[in-house]
Each structure stands twice: as structure tokens, then as C-alpha cells.
Amino acid sequence: MSTELNLTLQVWRQPGPDAPGSFVTYEAKGIPDDSSFLEMLDIVNENLIERDVEPIEFPHDCREGICGTCGVMINGRAHGQEKATATCQLHMRKFNDGDTIVIEPWRAAAFPVIKDLIVDRSPMDKIIASGGYIYAPTGTAGEANETLVPKEAAESAMDAAACIGCGACIAACPNSAGQLFTSAKLWHLNSLPQGQPERFQRVESMVHTMEQFFGACTNHGECAEACPKEISLDFIAYMNADYMKSKIKNRAKSAQI
Amino acid sequence: MILDSKVPSGPIQDAWDNHRFNIQLVNPSNKRRFKIIVVGTGLAGASASATLAELGYEVHAFTYHDSPRRAHSIAAQGGINAAKNSRNDGDSVFRLFYDTVKGGDYRSREANVYRLAQVSNNIIDQMTAQGVPFAREYGGLMANRSFGGAQVSRTFYARGQTGQQLLLGAYQQMMAQVNLGKVKLHTDQEMLEVVLKDGEAAGIVTRDLTNGQVRSHSAHAVVLATGGYGNVFYLSTNAMACNTTAIWRAHRKGALFANPCYTQIHPTCIPQADEFQSKLTLMSESLRNDGRIWVPRSTTETRRARDIPEAERYYYLEEKYPAFGNLVPRDVASRNAKTVVDAGQGVGPLKNGVYLDFATAIGRDGRDAIEERYGNLFEMYERITGEDPYTTPMRIYPASHYTMGGLWVDYNLQTTIPSLYAAGEANFSDHGANRLGASALMQGLADGYFVLPYTIGDSLSAKLGTEPLATDDPVFKEAEKDVNDRTQRFLNIGGTKSPDYYHRELGKIVWEHIGMGRNEAGLTQAISEIKAIREAFWKDVKVLGNGDSLNSSLEKVGRVADFMELGELMARDALDRSESCGGHFREESQTDEGEALRNDDDFKHVSAWEWQGDADTPQIKHKEELEFEYVKLSQRSYK
Numbered sequence: 001m002s003t004e005l006n007l008t009l010q011v012w013r014q015p016g017p018d019a020p021g022s023f024v025t026y027e028a029k030g031i032p033d034d035s036s037f038l039e040m041l042d043i044v045n046e047n048l049i050e051r052d053v054e055p056i057e058f059p060h061d062c063r064e065g066i067c068g069t070c071g072v073m074i075n076g077r078a079h080g081q082e083k084a085t086a087t088c089q090l091h092m093r094k095f096n097d098g099d100t101i102v103i104e105p106w107r108a109a110a111f112p113v114i115k116d117l118i119v120d121r122s123p124m125d126k127i128i129a130s131g132g133y134i135y136a137p138t139g140t141a142g143e144a145n146e147t148l149v150p151k152e153a154a155e156s157a158m159d160a161a162a163c164i165g166c167g168a169c170i171a172a173c174p175n176s177a178g179q180l181f182t183s184a185k186l187w188h189l190n191s192l193p194q195g196q197p198e199r200f201q202r203v204e205s206m207v208h209t210m211e212q213f214f215g216a217c218t219n220h221g222e223c224a225e226a227c228p229k230e231i232s233l234d235f236i237a238y239m240n241a242d243y244m245k246s247k248i249k250n251r252a253k254s255a256q257i
Numbered sequence: 258m259i260l261d262s263k264v265p266s267g268p269i270q271d272a273w274d275n276h277r278f279n280i281q282l283v284n285p286s287n288k289r290r291f292k293i294i295v296v297g298t299g300l301a302g303a304s305a306s307a308t309l310a311e312l313g314y315e316v317h318a319f320t321y322h323d324s325p326r327r328a329h330s331i332a333a334q335g336g337i338n339a340a341k342n343s344r345n346d347g348d349s350v351f352r353l354f355y356d357t358v359k360g361g362d363y364r365s366r367e368a369n370v371y372r373l374a375q376v377s378n379n380i381i382d383q384m385t386a387q388g389v390p391f392a393r394e395y396g397g398l399m400a401n402r403s404f405g406g407a408q409v410s411r412t413f414y415a416r417g418q419t420g421q422q423l424l425l426g427a428y429q430q431m432m433a434q435v436n437l438g439k440v441k442l443h444t445d446q447e448m449l450e451v452v453l454k455d456g457e458a459a460g461i462v463t464r465d466l467t468n469g470q471v472r473s474h475s476a477h478a479v480v481l482a483t484g485g486y487g488n489v490f491y492l493s494t495n496a497m498a499c500n501t502t503a504i505w506r507a508h509r510k511g512a513l514f515a516n517p518c519y520t521q522i523h524p525t526c527i528p529q530a531d532e533f534q535s536k537l538t539l540m541s542e543s544l545r546n547d548g549r550i551w552v553p554r555s556t557t558e559t560r561r562a563r564d565i566p567e568a569e570r571y572y573y574l575e576e577k578y579p580a581f582g583n584l585v586p587r588d589v590a591s592r593n594a595k596t597v598v599d600a601g602q603g604v605g606p607l608k609n610g611v612y613l614d615f616a617t618a619i620g621r622d623g624r625d626a627i628e629e630r631y632g633n634l635f636e637m638y639e640r641i642t643g644e645d646p647y648t649t650p651m652r653i654y655p656a657s658h659y660t661m662g663g664l665w666v667d668y669n670l671q672t673t674i675p676s677l678y679a680a681g682e683a684n685f686s687d688h689g690a691n692r693l694g695a696s697a698l699m700q701g702l703a704d705g706y707f708v709l710p711y712t713i714g715d716s717l718s719a720k721l722g723t724e725p726l727a728t729d730d731p732v733f734k735e736a737e738k739d740v741n742d743r744t745q746r747f748l749n750i751g752g753t754k755s756p757d758y759y760h761r762e763l764g765k766i767v768w769e770h771i772g773m774g775r776n777e778a779g780l781t782q783a784i785s786e787i788k789a790i791r792e793a794f795w796k797d798v799k800v801l802g803n804g805d806s807l808n809s810s811l812e813k814v815g816r817v818a819d820f821m822e823l824g825e826l827m828a829r830d831a832l833d834r835s836e837s838c839g840g841h842f843r844e845e846s847q848t849d850e851g852e853a854l855r856n857d858d859d860f861k862h863v864s865a866w867e868w869q870g871d872a873d874t875p876q877i878k879h880k881e882e883l884e885f886e887y888v889k890l891s892q893r894s895y896k
Contacts, residue, residue, distance in 0.1 A: 002531065002606065016806050034530040034643070042757070043533050049755045049810070054801045057809055059323075062496040063536045065637075066421055067327045085640070093643050114467050115807040122444065125324050129436040133429035134388040138308040138706050139379075141386035145343070148397030149390075157390040158416055161425065165326055194388050 005031045005092055008100040009044065011056055014113050017120075021113065023102075033093040037080065038063060038070065040092050057116040065089040065228060068164035071171070072117045073104040078168035078226040086166065086228035106171035110178075110213040121167045123213035124181060131205035132185045134194050147193050160187040162229045169223035169231070175215030180223035182210045183239035184231045190242060200246035207243050260513070260865060260881040263667040264368040269887055273372045276668065277711055281718035288313030291717050292725050294461055294476040296448045296503055298325030300420075300698060301681025302482030303427035304705030310431075310439035312710055317474060318431065318440050321447040321466060321498065321812075326428045329484060329496040330701060333420025334541050335404060336412035337698040339377040343401060348409040350374045356407050357696060358888045360586075361661070361689020362839035362855065364516070364863075367887055368668060369686045376707040377699055381413055383706060387426040391415050404542075404694040412695045417541060417633060423698055427705070443474075447812065449743075450736040451479065451507045451677060458677035459726040462736045464744070466812060469805040471740050473728035477720050478676045478713055481507060482705065485660035485682035487520065489820045489827065490772070491764020493657035494526060494539045500816035501823050504664050504683050512672040513865035513879060515665035515685035517823065518831035521692055521840045522773050523658035524590035527641055527651075528610035537656035538641055540613075541634055542694055545583045545590070547618035547627065548651065550574050552611050556601035562612055562650045573597055581895040588691055588773075588840050588853070589895060591655035595773045598654070610652035619647065655773060659697060661688040661840065662830075665865040665881070669712035670704060673865075676716055680704035685863070690839025744804045747814045752797035756814040759794045763787065763817070767824050771831055776844040780832040784825055791821040791872070822872050829866075829875060836860045850896065857890055 007028040014021025026048070031040050038060050045055035061069040065086040072087055074080035080090045095101065103117065111119040161184070169180035186203055189195035195202070217236060224233045265272040265279070283291065291314050295306045298320040306318040322328065342348040353374040358365055381399070385391060391413050392400040403410040415422040434440040443463070450462040452473065460475035486501035487493040508514045525544060526537045551572045553565055573593055575582045585593075594611050603609050619627050624647060628635070635646045642652070664672045664679040666686055671678050681701040688696065726732070770783035794817070802808040837846040837853035838860070846854045861883050866876035 032531045032533065035533055036535075036641075039533050039535050042535055046755055046757065049799060049801060052801065055810060057807055061322070061327060061498050062329060062332050064332055064494075064538050066332050066418070067329070067496060068324075069322065069327050089637075089640055091640065091643070118807060120467075121323060125326075125432065125442075125444075128326075128429060129432040131436075133433045134386065135433055136383065136386040136430070137311045138304075138383055138430075138710070141379075141382040144382045144385035144391075145398050147385070149393050150397050151393045151395050154390045154393040157388075158418075158422075161390050161415075161422060162418065164421075165324065188390065189388050192388050192390065194386055 002032045002034045005033055005095060005097045007031060007095065007098070010100065010102045012104045013056065013116055015115065017112055017114055031092055033091070035092050036063070036088060037074070037090040037092065038088050057118050059118045060088060063088040066164060068166040071106060071166045071168050073107060073171065075102050078106070078172040079228055084228055084230045086164070089228070106167055108170050108176035110176060111167065111170065124165055124167060124178070126213070127178065127182055127206055127209045128185060130209035131198070131202040132189070134189055135198065149193055153191055153193070157188050157191045160184045160191070160231065160235055163231050164229055166228065168226045168228060170214060172222040172226035173215070174220055174222065175218060177217040177223070178210045178214035179217040179236045179239065180227065180231055180233070182206055183235035186239050186242065187235040190238070200242065200249045203239065203242040204246040204250055207239070258673070258867065258879050260665065260879055261667060262366060262881060263669060264366065265668070269368060269371045272368050273375055280712060280715040283714045283718050283721070285313055287721060289315060290721070291315065292317065292476040293478050293480065293713065294319065294474055295480045295482060296461065297328065297482035297484065297683070298322070298428065298431070299328030299330040299482060299484060299681060300424055300427055300701035301683070301705040302328070302480070303424070303431045304702050305480055305482060305680055305709050306440050307427060307430040307434055308706055308710040309713070310434035316434070316440045317443060317476065319443045319446045319448060319463060321445065323444055325431065325442065325444070326425060328424060329499055330424045330698070331421045332496065333698055334417045334539065335543065336402065336414035336419045336695040337380065337423065338404070338411050338695045339381045339413060339699070340374055340411060341378050341381065343399060344410045346409045348411050352409065353377060353411065355888055357687070357693060358689065360693040361691050362853065362893065363689065363857070363861070363885065363888065363890050364519070364838050364883065365687055365689030366883060367885060372708065373687050373700060373703050376703045379707055380699060380702045384423055384426050387430055389415060389422045389426045407693070420698060423702065427702070448483070448503045449506065449740045449815070451510050451674070452732050452736045453510055453674065454726050454730065454732050457675045459732065460728065462733070462740050464740060467807050469808070471737050473733040473737055475725040475728050475733070477717055477723070477725055478678065480678040480680055480709065481664065481683050482680040483683050485663065486820070486823055487657045487660050489763070489824050490657035490767050491761050492529060492534065492537050492768070494523060494537055497536065500819065502816050502819045504679065505819040505823055507664060507672065507674065507677060509868050510674065511868065512674045512677060513665040513867055514662070514826065515863050515865045516662040516690070516830065517827045517866065518771065518834060518841050519661035519690045519839065520657060521587065521659040521661060522591045522655045524587050524594060524655045525613065525653045526656035527638065528605055528654035529607065538637070539656070539658065540638060540651070540653060542587070544613060544631060544634060547630065548583065548613040548615050549617055550583050550611055550613055552597045552602040552604060554602070562604070562614070571597070571602065578895050585895045588842070592773050592842060594655055605652045610654045612650035613653045614650035615646065616650070659692055661685065661690060661692055665863065669715055670709050671712070671716065678709060678713060680709055690841055743815065744811065747798070747800050747811060748804060750796065750798050750800070752799045754797055754799060756798055756800065756810055756817045759790065759798055760813070760817045760820065762790055763821055763824055766790065767827065771824070771827050774842055774844050775831050777832065780828050783828040784832070787821060787825045787828065794818070794821060826866060826876060830864055833878060834860055834864060848892070850894070852893065
């Protein structure tokens with residue numbers, strides 16, 4: 001049976017990208033413990049609207065942990081305290097009656113606030129655009145089974161491809177580094193036979209784009225700790241190894257030309 | 258109005274090839290002189306944008322998300338069908354075609370479905386080449402599994418995240434074109450009007466969701482790949498932002514809306530826990546392979562599930578359908594769950610679910626085997642409900658999941674407005690009255706990769722040498738004014754209830770009367786109730802804030818307004834179609850066994866509805882008669 005929680009929220013409110021923001025305290029009363037964290041915010045917002053206060057803007061969409069839209073800092077931790085859990089999958093039964101919860105937007109210089117808890121994450125798409133694909137124009141593909149993919153390779157690629165692009169890794173990192181996100185995409189493609197022809201061009205290009213926006217990695221591991229899909233730190237090592245090789249291979253290639 | 262489906266004549270096996278030969282081509286060097294707008298970046302939209310750009314067209318892709326990778330195609334779990342016959346189990350293009358037409362209860366267009374089956378194999382090849390990590394056998398060949406409504410194993414998958422992996426594939430292919438400058442990507446942009454010039458689509462008007470800027474965009478052709486309208490039920494498995502606005506705006510401009518009453522209710526979702534619940538989460542249909550569905554026989558049962566003796570349990574699917582048991586098709590499973598819950602036998606705190614019990618399977622195969630098969634799903638269930646499904650049966654209930662209806666399109670995927678196309682779930686074309694599992698991904702990608710890029714050339718070729726209409730043309734200015742006026746109107750109402758309140762109230766009516774069971778009295782009542790709530794909405798809704806910054810209440814209120822009008826049309830369509838077929842179950846039309854009873858003499862047609870200028874004048878129905886030359890119409894039975 002559902003019980004109800006009474007909570008105190010300290011929420012970052014910021015009217016626009018250039019406006020100053022501040023923490024505002026709200027009482028969240030009568031929150032069913034079966035509700036999700038985002039449903040708790042829905043209830044708070046309904047009450048705010050009733051009192052003619054503009055509702056809190058927060059990022060969300062699928063509410064089943066796959067679209068990567070949602071994500072806020074909850075008591076200083078990206079997606080909150082539960083391991084391997086996106087904000088939308090965090091449920092209020094994990095909190096206690098009387099708790100105070102601090103809610104902030106993702107914190108990273110490359111993710112400027114648009115409003116309240118919503119930030120601009122477009123640099124992540126720019127990293128993908130710079131090489132996060134296998135160039136295969138429609139209609140040119142041969143029969144799928146012509147290229148065998150060992151089961152282990154497919155599984156390992158899938159482990160990396162499970163990334164939902166939420167940005168928690170970057171928000172959790174003291175340096176706002178984009179290594180975990182970038183390396184997950186690189187390993188997804190670089191570990192498959194189909195990804196080999198562009199492998200070293202891809203890694204160089206994506207790493208350079210990443211470095212335009214995000215900080216340097218100093219191996220804290222906060223990213224993997226915060227990741228709702230448990231993307232492994234190993235991928236960063238694989239990326240670094242490929243990047244190093246790319247400096248030789250890509251240079252040798254240009255020398256031949 | 259005569260609805261010309263433009264289905265090619267001749268044998269169905271050759272229709273697509275002949276059609277491709279006969280349609281007008283655009284010379285490669287001329288393609289760059291054409292500008293195409295694609296609204297939506299899900300499977301259909303992203304694949305269309307990528308392919309059109311590769312062909313050389315200038316593509317402008319629009320999404321209301323902050324990134325194209327967030328479209329709700331991403332949430333599809335199970336898989337994608339293809340007729341590869343890789344299990345040597347007798348599959349073929351013809352069998353996939355046949356199963357799909359039959360699964361849709363004989364309410365789809367044969368030629369479209371045949372083409373879908375034909376290109377299904379190309380999709381798997383294309384996605385594999387792009388690096389989609391499909392599941393593999395140990396030897397490195399592609400694995401696949403079986404799915405509901407088919408007797409062969411033709412479903413390809415990437416763990417339980419097939420939709421995610423396919424969407425990422427299409428998104429990455431599109432981003433490659435963005436990098437080359439061939440696709441111009443517009444994120445955080447919601448399309449709020451389709452703009453017509455002399456009856457033909459000339460462009461769109463969008464609102465920037467981050468700062469409220471309203472802009473016009475013109476093109477030689479406009480593609481709507483904006484998904485389905487399942488959120489008309491308020492609670493559904495759709496993402497929160499999924500809406501009907503893009504296709505509804507097109508409908509209001511003259512595009513016919515086909516079969517709005519064909520909606521799919523998925524049988525295995527986690528039931529609602531309280532009034533504040535915002536969405537329903539799907540639990541994969543595969544659970545029905547090992548779970549047994551039951552409710553207590555008594556309506557006053559209070560014991561825990563495990564304390565209820567066998568004799569007092571009602572395994573209703575196993576009793577009523579001994580041949581298929583717990584594996585009856587989606588619509589049958591859903592309706593039967595409703596029957597027992599309506600009879601007061603429901604389980605859970607709100608008595609709004611049925612048990613899906615794994616005790617027998619765990620006893621037979623061991624806990625480890627069950628964990629290996631469904632571990633991630635059990636974990637997800639526990640996360641949401643706080644209950645352990647290894648020891649306590651899951652509680653499930655049906656929820657709105659997919660909509661087969663949508664904009665009417667011809668064989669070229671063109672709507673009744675020239676130069677306006679609809680692809681993926683936004684159109685009505687391939688699933689008839691019921692969609693089979695693993696067919697939505699197939700159709701979205703078929704439309705975007707292999708159909709639209711060819712067929713769009715047919716209307717473009719006639720426009721060679723013309724420029725897109727200038728965006729300072731009066732038709733654009735007028736549309737921008739309409740958008741701004743509507744925004745202002747919402748902000749000025751100053752009522753007492755939030756947009757969510759009205760959406761919830763609408764959802765209750767739609768679920769009650771236009772849900773799993775429909776009848777004349779209920780549908781008539783729904784029409785008047787929706788009208789009443791629509792009137793109250795326009796007087797009493799409250800939207801705070803302004804139109805010049807990010808304002809999710811403002812985004813929501815426009816979508817709810819369109820859902821209100823759509824809900825009424827759904828009721829009218831359901832009332833008009835006094836037969837049962839697929840997901841549309843009219844209680845007056847059932848067999849002695851309680852199965853959907855079609856009326857082929859009167860309803861073997863597509864109902865396409867034409868807007869009559871305002872929301873208070875009911876739409877007029879046009880018919881497209883369906884011909885079945887290759888598939889034999891029969892009554893479905895799963896006893």
C-alpha cells in the first residue's frame with residue numbers, strides 16, 4: 001500500500017539563459033511513495049500552477065529510461081543516489097518522509113542553462129556529427145550475413161551502444177569531460193567489423209570535436225558511477241589506445257597521398 | 258472527392274518494380290535544386306532525411322526535441338520483422354505480406370503491405386551495414402526470434418533495445434549528412450502549421466521552444482513523420498511529448514484523416530498506481546511465453562496472491578482459449594483483461610490489474626532460467642512497483658500503445674494535399690485495424706529508406722526550375738499570425754485548471770468509451786462529453802508565463818487542444834464503423850465466442866475524414882474501397 005511523503009525541495013530556478021538564477025524552497029506534501037521522481041515534480045508543479053506560480057521546467061520525455069532527455073542533479077549527484085537509474089526511473093520510495101532534496105540542472109560549462117533545470121546539450125550531437133557513424137548510403141549494403149560478426153563483438157558493441165546520451169557522465173565529472181560518452185560511441189562502432197574502414201579517422205575526428213567543448217579526463221571515474229546504463233570505464237582506455245594509433249595511422253595515410 | 262490510391266496495376270509481385278520504373282525521376286544534378294522539409298526525426302523521419310540528402314536533395318529536418326536521437330522510436334523493445342527465412346522455416350515475402358494483412362484483420366491496402374514485405378530484407382541489410390549491433394549466433398550469423406501473430410521466426414533484435422539501436426543507426430546516418438551540410442538540422446522546433454499555396458503544400462511554420470520565435474520555412478515538398486496519437490488517452494506507453502498536432506494541423510488544412518478509431522491497446526503494461534501517474538510502462542509481450550495470467554475467482558478476495566489456492570484462481574485465457582492460452586493476440590488478451598477487471602476481479606490496491614504469474618515457470622525451469630530470459634524486465638518491474646516478481650506475481654493491465662490510423666496517403670505516401678507526404682506511424686497505410694508486433698519499426702524504416710525517397714520524385718519533377726515560395730508571401734504571414742494569435746489566446750484565457758488537468762479528463766472519456774470495448778451508447782455519450790470538456794477547456798484552462806521563453810505549459814496546451822478535436826473524430830469514426838475489426842471492438846458486433854466480427858459487405862473500406870472548416874462541424878467521410886485479390890478473407894479464431 002502506498003504511503004505519503006512530505007518533503008522540502010530546494011530547486012534551481014533560472015528564467016532564461018542570461019538571467020541570474022537562485023535556489024527556491026518548495027514544500028512537496030502528500031507525495032505517494034509509488035510515484036517517480038518526475039511525477040513528484042508534476043505534483044509540485046500542479047500545486048504551483050494552482051497558486052499562480054510558474055511551474056518548474058525540467059527535462060523529460062519517455063519516462064522509461066531510454067530517451068536520455070531527463071536528468072537533474074539530485075542532492076549533488078547526477079540522476080540521484082540509485083545506481084544505474086535514470087531520473088525518470090528513480091522512485092520516491094527511495095526517499096524518507098521529511099527529507100530535504102536539492103535539485104539542480106546538469107553542471108558543465110558546455111551545457112548552458114536554457115531555463116530552470118533544462119540545459120543545452122547540443123555539443124554531444126556535434127561529436128556524433130563529426131564521425132560517430134559508419135558511412136553506408138541507403139541501398140549500397142550487401143546481404144547482412146555476408147559479414148560475420150562474432151557474438152562477443154556484437155555483445156561488446158551493444159554494451160557500449162546502450163548509452164542514452166543523457167549527459168550525466170559530463171555533469172558528474174569534476175572536469176566536465178566528455179570521454180565516457182564519446183568512447184561509448186567509438187567502441188560501439190570500432191569494435192564491429194563494419195566499423196573498421198573509418199576506425200582511425202573516426203577516433204581522431206570525434207576526440208578533436210569533444211575537446212572543443214569538454215574538459216580533460218583525469219580518471220576520477222565519477223562518470224561511470226553516475227551512468228544510468230553502466231557504461232564501462234574500459235571504453236575510455238580503448239578510445240585512448242585507438243587515438244594514439246590514429247596519430248600514426250592517419251599520418252602515414254596522408255604521407256602516401 | 259475520389260480517393261485515388263495510385264496502386265499500380267498488374268501482378269502484386271511486380272507492382273513496386275513497375276511503379277519505380279514508371280514514376281518520374283529527377284536528374285542527379287537537378288536534385289540539389291529541390292528543397293524538402295522533413296518534420297520529425299524518428300525512424301521514418303531520420304531515415305528519410307538521410308536518404309534524401311544522399312540522393313542530393315537539400316533537406317531541412319525538424320524536431321521538437323533537443324536532439325534528434327530522442328524520438329520515441331527509441332523505446333521500442335522487441336524487434337523488427339523481415340522475410341529473410343533465415344531459419345529455413347518456410348518464411349517468404351508472400352508469407353510476411355499475408356500475415357500482416359491477416360493480422361490487420363483485412364483492413365489494409367494489399368499493394369502497400371506487399372511492398373513493405375518486399376523491402377523488409379533491405380532494411381536489415383542497411384541497418385547492419387550501419388553498425389546496428391543485432392543479436393548474433395555464436396558463428397557470427399544473425400539471430401532471430403518469433404513474435405506474436407506469426408508461425409515463423411522472423412524477428413531481428415538487439416537485446417531489449419531494438420528501437421534504440423535502429424534509431425541510433427538512422428540518426429547517425431542523418432548526422433553524417435548534417436556534417437556534410439546536406440541536412441540542415443533544426444532542433445527544439447515544433448511545427449504548428451502547414452502552409453498551402455493554391456491548394457499545394459508550400460512549407461511550414463514552427464515555434465522555437467527555447468525562445469518562442471515563430472518562423473516560416475518553405476520547400477518544394479513537406480514530409481510529416483511525426484508519429485502517432487496514442488497520448489489522446491492521456492495515459493499511454495508513448496513519451497510525454499508525443500502528440501497529434503502536426504498531422505492534425507495538416508488535417509485542418511485539408512488532409513484527410515484515415516481510420517482514426519484504429520488504436521492498439523497493448524496487453525502487458527504496469528497498471529496505474531495513483532491519480533498522479535504520468536505514463537504507463539510496457540512490459541515486453543515475450544513475458545506471456547512463461548507467465549500465466551489469472552485473477553481470483555472471488556470479487557471480494559483480500560489474500561495475497563500466493564495464499565490463494567489453485568481452485569480459487571481463474572486462469573481465464575487458458576480456460577477460454579485452450580489452443581493459444583496465454584499467447585492469444587494482443588487485442589484478445591487486452592479485451593479479456595478488461596472483462597475480468599470490469600467484473601470486479603481485478604488485483605492490486607486499485608483492483609485495476611491482473612496477475613502475470615511466473616511461479617509455474619520457476620518451478621519447472623528454475624529461477625536461474627527465468628532470470629536469464631527476463632532478468633532485466635523483472636528488475637525494471639521491481640524498480641517501478643517495489644514488488645519482487647520472483648516471489649509475487651506481476652500485476653499487468655492493457656494500455657494505449659500504437660495508433661494504426663493517421664493521415665490518408667496514396668501508394669506514393671502523398672496525402673490528399675499535393676506535395677505533403679506522411680511517413681511512419683503518422684500515416685495509416687500498412688497495419689489495417691491491428692498492428693503485429695515488430696512491424697512498426699519495419700514500416701517506419703521502409704517508408705523513410707526505401708519508399709519515400711523514390712516516390713517523392715514523382716511530384717518534384719514537375720517543379721523543376723521553380724523556387725520554393727518566398728517566406729514573405731502572404732500565405733506564410735497569415736499562418737504565422739494564426740500561430741501567434743493562438744499562442745496569445747491560450748495565454749489570455751486565464752482560467753483555473755492546468756492543461757494536464759484537461760488532458761487527464763479527456764483521457765478518461767477516451768479510455769472509457771473509445772478504448773477496448775466500444776458501443777453505440779458509449780460513443781454517442783463520448784461525443785457529447787468531449788464537446789463539453791472542449792468548451793470548458795477553452796474558457797477555463799490556465800497557462801502561466803509568456804510566449805517568449807521556454808514554456809512547457811504552453812507547448813502542452815496546444816497539443817491538448819488538438820487532442821480534444823481528434824478524440825471527437827475518433828468517436829465519430831468508431832460510431833460509424835458498426836463492425837468489429839482488429840483493435841476496434843464494437844460490442845454489438847461479435848461472434849458467439851466473443852470474438853471481433855467483421856462486416857465485409859459494408860465496411861471493407863478505409864474511412865477517410867474531411868475537415869469542414871471548424872471544430873463544431875462534423876467531418877465528412879470518404880471511402881476508399883479495399884480489394885483483396887491475394888489474401889483470402891476469413892474469421893480469426895484462436896480457440
